[in-house]
Amino acid sequence: NAGVTQTPKFQVLKTGQSMTLQCAQDMNHEYMSWYRQDPGMGLRLIHYSVGAGITDQGEVPNGYNVSRSTTEDFPLRLLSAAPSQTSVYFCASSWTISYNEQFFGPGTRLTVL
């Protein structure tokens, strides 16, 4: 099992560019989520999904879109990158959100110039 995979590992964008961060899991988990990690702050939830075809907003959703067409994949789209989106992004998955071990991807370090 590969677990949770994320691509790319590093990315540099210019302000206004768009891109998609990829996340995939091979554990048949229903719950998937995207977090951003900024210095001095805890991980903050961007978007989450409780199953294929179902997504919802988290704490900091502005500027990001997600979709969940399959159980395995949960891509995160930056619509028009801004310097405030410079961060490390983590994808995570679990069977459900409650009382289940969380599995995290290796992270994507994004810099927006």
Place this chain on the structure above:
Amino acid sequence: KNEVEQSPQNLTAQEGEFITINCSYSVGISALHWLQQHPGGGIVSLFMLSSGKKKHGRLIATINIQEKHSSLHITASHPRDSAVYICAVDQTGANNLFFGTGTRLTVIP
């Protein structure tokens, strides 16, 4: 206001010392998670608990639901334990975890 508070923020210890990291939370929870993040690395789950105590090797996690407090202990600390330790809670009825800001542990040989 952060639902999850960790202390200390930074901790330096000599190899072999007993380490304690604390986590307090203000909401009702179904579970509490302890996570480990090595420098530049990903995040791995160490423990998930809703009551009592769990042990894995040199790591011990305890939780007191009434006091809304959990501790992570490391016995006989080693330089490879150097990492950021993160506490997170499953708030009852919520669809996401709430995270503390982490405790950066450095163990000196």
